[in-house]
Amino acid sequence: MNISIFGLGYVGCVSLGCLARNGHNVIGVDVSETKVKQINSGMPTIIEKDIDHIIREEHNKCRISATTDYSKAILETDVSIIAVGTPSSNTGHLNLQYIFKVAENFGRILRTKDKFHIIAIRSTVLPGTSAKFAEIIEEFSGKKRNVDFAMVSNPEFLREGTAVHDYYNPPLTLLGSDHPEAAETVASLYRQLPAEVVITDVKVAELMKYVNNTFHALKVSFGNEIGNICAALNIDSHKVIDIFCKDKVLNISPYYFKPGFAYGGSCLPKDLKGLQTLAHDHYVKTPLIESIDKTNELQITRAVEVIQQTKKRKLGFLGLSFKAGTDDLRNSPAVTLIETLLGKGYEIAIYDKNVHLSNLTGTNKEYIDTHIPHLSKLMKSQISEVMRESELIIVNNKEKEYVDVLMNVEWEHPVIDMVRLPEDIRKKKNYKGINW
């Protein structure tokens, strides 16, 4: 395929060499005459393991070249990869001036091109940037997105120092597009790599790099706070983290990574507080760990706001315990949420299969009688009672009984979902997820 790459820095130079090595003809474009000259002399524009001999070999095979001339690069290629810099502005915002400058140039040149053109944005950009890029092209070219040209978001995951290795061994290839053929064409550039190709919505792809890198920063800082606590206790932090990482079921795993309602139960809140006070007693500052509980409280506030926005006053709660399959009400965020709403004068009916059962058998009776007697009065013994008495249903856990009832066409209540119910329920009208 004939490919053009705009921006010949770390990402652009590595893509230029590696795509050529995979058999493509690649032309690089940069505003820097020096970088263009380097490529045209068979030299890389960056210091990076293995890139020098790749650029030299591909230059000798005449598969790579570089230019400052946008028009040649766009008119003679089918796919353009955008890899210009997206630095932070002084205020911390993303500076997209380079990328939008590129878009203007694309607009001017595509005006004269008859063939369909694909633009893949490899730079790290915020959600909405591909759309804005396309708007600029439309404005300057008079052409139409998805008729004359298509946008694909294709974030890069390489790390400097191991960039060539990372190019050939990515964790996955991610493409966001609203044009399936364009996504498939860009996917074909990476199909031979040993990684899954994920094709998704443009904005999902655009956001991913930020989510990944924020999580990587979080991991470093979490490791350091744990390390600092360990050091104060004369415990080897590396032994602790090595064992932590061995747990691939709960720790290093997708488990718990589910946007939804606040955490609760008898262990997470208690043990989090335990570690916080331990750190505090040893004069170790742990702002990251201390912020976890605050974020959790905000999720309960968010639920209150989402409920208030519906303007419904008669609320039916399905689930009171902190997760499905248990009657444990200790530190259940649903209890806090309901207490807050009671204080605001809402009428509330509650059904919880497990709490009802335990109430009958007496296993959790003592807790209910001593801690939440005011809530036990609101509890119904049949789910149908809650459905009948309520204008809005709030689902707090994913018990099969609740799912079955909500699937039933008989009930058309508005639903607020804290637990990501099955798709058939999510598609119903008047459905709202707490954060999706």
Ligand SMILES: NC(=O)c1ccc[n+]([C@@H]2O[C@H](COP(=O)([O-])OP(=O)(O)OC[C@H]3O[C@@H](n4cnc5c(N)ncnc54)[C@H](O)[C@@H]3O)[C@@H](O)[C@H]2O)c1
């Ligand atoms: N460096 C990394 O490890 C890495 C990894 C993944 C993603 N990214 C992202 O990829 C993008 C590029 O990063 P980089 O490190 O390669 O940047 P870089 O600064 O090394 O290179 C950017 C290049 O773009 C050129 N350029 C600027 N304006 C231009 C224009 N109008 N036309 C043509 N070229 C122009 C610059 O001269 C420069 O050579 C950024 O969004 C970055 O966040 C970087």
